[in-house]
Amino acid sequence: MLPRSVALSVNRRQREPWEQQALGELRHGNVAAAVAAYGTHQRLIRVESREDTVNDAVNRWFEARDAGLSPVLVAGTNELVAHLNRAVVQQLIHNGELADEPAGGYGREQWREGDRVVLRRNSTQERDADGRPAAVLNGQVGIVISMGDRTMTIGLDRGRTVRRDAGYLARGGWVEHGYAATSTRAQGGTWDVAIACGADGLYREAAYVELSRGRVANWLVSLRRKSTKSSGSAPASSNGMTTASTSPARNPLPTTRR
Numbered sequence: 001m002l003p004r005s006v007a008l009s010v011n012r013r014q015r016e017p018w019e020q021q022a023l024g025e026l027r028h029g030n031v032a033a034a035v036a037a038y039g040t041h042q043r044l045i046r047v048e049s050r051e052d053t054v055n056d057a058v059n060r061w062f063e064a065r066d067a068g069l070s071p072v073l074v075a076g077t078n079e080l081v082a083h084l085n086r087a088v089v090q091q092l093i094h095n096g097e098l099a100d101e102p103a104g105g106y107g108r109e110q111w112r113e114g115d116r117v118v119l120r121r122n123s124t125q126e127r128d129a130d131g132r133p134a135a136v137l138n139g140q141v142g143i144v145i146s147m148g149d150r151t152m153t154i155g156l157d158r159g160r161t162v163r164r165d166a167g168y169l170a171r172g173g174w175v176e177h178g179y180a181a182t183s184t185r186a187q188g189g190t191w192d193v194a195i196a197c198g199a200d201g202l203y204r205e206a207a208y209v210e211l212s213r214g215r216v217a218n219w220l221v222s223l224r225r226k227s228t229k230s231s232g233s234a235p236a237s238s239n240g241m242t243t244a245s246t247s248p249a250r251n252p253l254p255t256t257r258r
Helices: 017-027 031-040 050-066 078-095 166-170 204-210
Strands: 044-047 071-075 104-106 109-111 116-119 141-148 151-156 161-164 175-177 180-182 191-197 214-223
Touching: 017 031, 017 204, 031 044, 031 214, 044 050, 050 071, 050 078, 050 191, 050 214, 071 078, 071 204, 078 175, 078 180, 104 141, 104 151, 109 175, 116 151, 191 204
Parallel strands: 044 214, 071 180, 071 191, 191 214
Antiparallel strands: 104 109, 116 141, 116 175, 141 151, 151 161
């Protein structure tokens, strides 16, 4: 007999009891109650434009990083993820943390030493920096160490150094910036702080993923919706993600050096 599917019944990632309860509501389909809880605890941020959504989310990413926490930006579409990644890169350049000019090209992008990247294909045919065989996995992240002639050397977070060359591209592999991820790619990952940006492509299951990646804090930054009724209550959308409203206030993050 095939085993029955296993349902998650205990939340061991989030520290705050109210957030564990809110995610339980979301998991069971009570989206309005979950979103209301995030609004009550000032974790639901309403802004006026799509650009404000990106700017607020990116600012929160930097605040968390500067507090010694590991943050991630999460969005429902690849387009919004790319926009978030570009915004982080531009701010890093403005801060002087990345060079103004790229160090070289690889694939469809230009890259700088120090860029955070994610590998986007499994491969058992790659090499490390010393030329030894080194398998890589889709979703592995790291920092660009150096660029060469159609090559990229990456220091992976788990300690290995690998070199991507034209062969990886020819085998269907590619590399993306790794500051933001879609809800699908973020599934299974854990960070200190997760900032869910916008409601584009969002549905209940994706909302659960986006709002459950962070141990210390999870934020939802989304467009403010104008009510069409005179009652003053915010309208709910079909996916339930617009049922609460707050001003974009900031709560101080605890500092955890990692």
